[in-house]
Amino acid sequence: xxxxxxxxxxxxxxxxxxxxxxxxxxxxxxxxxxxxxxxxxxxxxxxxxxxxxxxxxxxxxxxxxxxxxxxxxxxxxxxxxxxxxxxxxxxxxxxxxxxxxxxxxxxxxxxxxxxxxxx
Numbered sequence: 128x129x130x131x132x133x134x135x136x137x138x139x140x141x142x143x144x145x146x147x148x149x150x151x152x153x154x155x156x157x158x159x160x161x162x163x164x165x166x167x168x169x170x171x172x173x174x175x176x177x178x179x180x181x182x183x184x185x186x187x188x189x190x191x192x193x194x195x196x197x198x199x200x201x202x203x204x205x206x207x208x209x210x211x212x213x214x215x216x217x218x219x220x221x222x223x224x225x226x227x228x229x230x231x232x233x234x235x236x237x238x239x240x241x242x243x244x245x246x
Contacts, residue, residue, distance in 0.1 A: 137174055137194065139236055140181030147178050147234030154198070154204075154211035154232075172199070184235040190244035193229075194238045201226060208232075208240070210218075 141147040144167055151157040151169065157172045157214050160224035172194070185191035205219065216237060217229035221243035229242035 134174065135227070139176070139191075139194070140184045141178045141236065142181065142184060142215075142236030143234050144180050147232055147236070149164060150213060150221055150232045150234070154207045154213060158184035185239040186231075187229075188237075191237070195227070196238060196240045198242050199239050201228070201240060201244075204240045204242075243246045 144165070145208040148159050148167055148169075151172075152159065156171060157169045159167045159169050161167045162177075165179055167241060169175065187193035196204070201219065205215070205228055209215065212233050213230040215230050216227055217239075219226055219228045219229075225241050225243045227239050229239045231237050
């Protein structure tokens, strides 16, 4: 086993990169650098990554990995998601150690936000 191998970068598909970029900028303050018309790298997200143009995206229910974001104020995060055009797919629910909700952003990707408490 190689030492210190860890997640370093994440990429996901989008049906519309422009809509995805606008959503993540408005909802969470992510920053983007375009590399052509079919790829945009993001930063200021906790883990750097990119979004690539695709004619198809998978949801977590369809077998895709679920990206889970952390928020200290989950109510405010949900308001930002909704205000930026996200659709809540699983309303806020509790689990041992915290709570979370799932949403789909305008480019078609399902993500989740979690926090220790619903406050």
